[in-house]
Amino acid sequence: MDMKTFSKQLQSINQHLAQLDAIDDALIRAIENGLPLCSRPYAEIARQLGIDEQQVLARLAGLQQQGVIKRMGVIVRHRELGYRANAMLVWDVPDERVSELGRCLSQYDFITLCYRRPRVLPDWPYNLFCMIHGKSREDVLQRIDWLIEQCHLESLPHHVLFSRRRFKQRGAVYRADNMRHTQKRQEKHCAT
Amino acid sequence: MTDTRHLTELERHLLNDYQHDLPLSPTPYADMAEQLGVSEKQVLESLDTLHRDGLISRVGAVFRPNRVGASTLAAMSVDESELESIAEIISSYPHVNHNYEREHEFNLWFVATASSEAELCSVLGEMEERTSHSILALPLLEDYHIDLGFDLQWT
Numbered sequence: 306m307d308m309k310t311f312s313k314q315l316q317s318i319n320q321h322l323a324q325l326d327a328i329d330d331a332l333i334r335a336i337e338n339g340l341p342l343c344s345r346p347y348a349e350i351a352r353q354l355g356i357d358e359q360q361v362l363a364r365l366a367g368l369q370q371q372g373v374i375k376r377m378g379v380i381v382r383h384r385e386l387g388y389r390a391n392a393m394l395v396w397d398v399p400d401e402r403v404s405e406l407g408r409c410l411s412q413y414d415f416i417t418l419c420y421r422r423p424r425v426l427p428d429w430p431y432n433l434f435c436m437i438h439g440k441s442r443e444d445v446l447q448r449i450d451w452l453i454e455q456c457h458l459e460s461l462p463h464h465v466l467f468s469r470r471r472f473k474q475r476g477a478v479y480r481a482d483n484m485r486h487t488q489k490r491q492e493k494h495c496a497t
Numbered sequence: 498m499t500d501t502r503h504l505t506e507l508e509r510h511l512l513n514d515y516q517h518d519l520p521l522s523p524t525p526y527a528d529m530a531e532q533l534g535v536s537e538k539q540v541l542e543s544l545d546t547l548h549r550d551g552l553i554s555r556v557g558a559v560f561r562p563n564r565v566g567a568s569t570l571a572a573m574s575v576d577e578s579e580l581e582s583i584a585e586i587i588s589s590y591p592h593v594n595h596n597y598e599r600e601h602e603f604n605l606w607f608v609a610t611a612s613s614e615a616e617l618c619s620v621l622g623e624m625e626e627r628t629s630h631s632i633l634a635l636p637l638l639e640d641y642h643i644d645l646g647f648d649l650q651w652t
Contacts, residue, residue, distance in 0.1 A: 339555030
């Protein structure tokens with residue numbers, strides 16, 4: 306891969322990187338594998354971090370407001386719930402239309418991600434990516450036909466990459482060096 | 498796995514109604530219990546069962562990509578005969594959270610995340626070296642999706 310180009314792309318994205326202080330940082334680390342399942346989960350996190358429960362709640366609200374946290378809730382595993390077919394749908398869209406089409410595709414709930422990414426020519430001409438889930442292959446293909454119609458994508462080259470084997474899936478670990486530590490912590494019983 | 502197992506009414510509500518807006522109160526599970534007309538203990542036990550059965554990955558947060566640390570989608574074009582062993586090498590990195598085989602000449606797709614850009618570059622470089630395959634790196638440039646979870650349909 307071309308590290309120089311990749312590095313430049315990352316830098317342009319990282320201009321938007323949130324400024325987090327050490328406590329936010331520790332808080333993210335403490336919850337990235339999930340909240341404890343006990344009566345006072347935020348108090349439990351607070352105890353681990355040596356701050357108080359109200360601070361944990363206020364900081365989590367702040368991280369949501371800043372957009373660092375997109376949502377908090379029950380994170381379901383689609384495949385295990387019968388949504389066996391999932392595909393990455395990629396389009397080669399003229400640069401000036403990417404935002405408009407990205408927004409059009411994102412309004413449907415069966416689209417679970419929708420991103421602009423760089424083309425890597427000549428190997429990879431596609432610049433708009435979404436993830437689509439369905440109960441079967443036919444279900445997914447039908448939804449794609451419907452999307453093409455709704456968002457007027459008829460003339461644009463696209464490709465559907467159905468998933469085959471899943472080798473690994475879990476939440477992102479932003480602090481890989483701490484992974485073992487946090488996993489162990491999650492398994493531990495709640496003190497409260 | 499075989500067919501999806503039977504879900505109780507409570508489980509269906511927990512799975513569908515709380516994908517976002519988990520109560521930010523000191524007692525979120527008791528709040529959910531009150532809304533659903535069950536006890537807190539039932540909510541905690543059900544969530545624990547859903548987690549152990551692999552139907553949920555966690556109760557927690559979804560972080561916006563690239564708001565903390567650096568990450569990228571990456572792909573490799575791998576011969577079928579080597580796919581499993583190369584996938585295993587990629588999955589062995591704690592930096593990798595998703596790793597799928599997909600239908601395309603680029604058939605191995607994964608997401609790599611690190612605490613810094615330098616660490617991410619070095620991990621990807623090491624992967625190329627260890628697998629003798631070059632990586633197609635496709636970092637996110639713009640996010641159009643407002644994540645409101647996924648409306649599960651039971652029938």
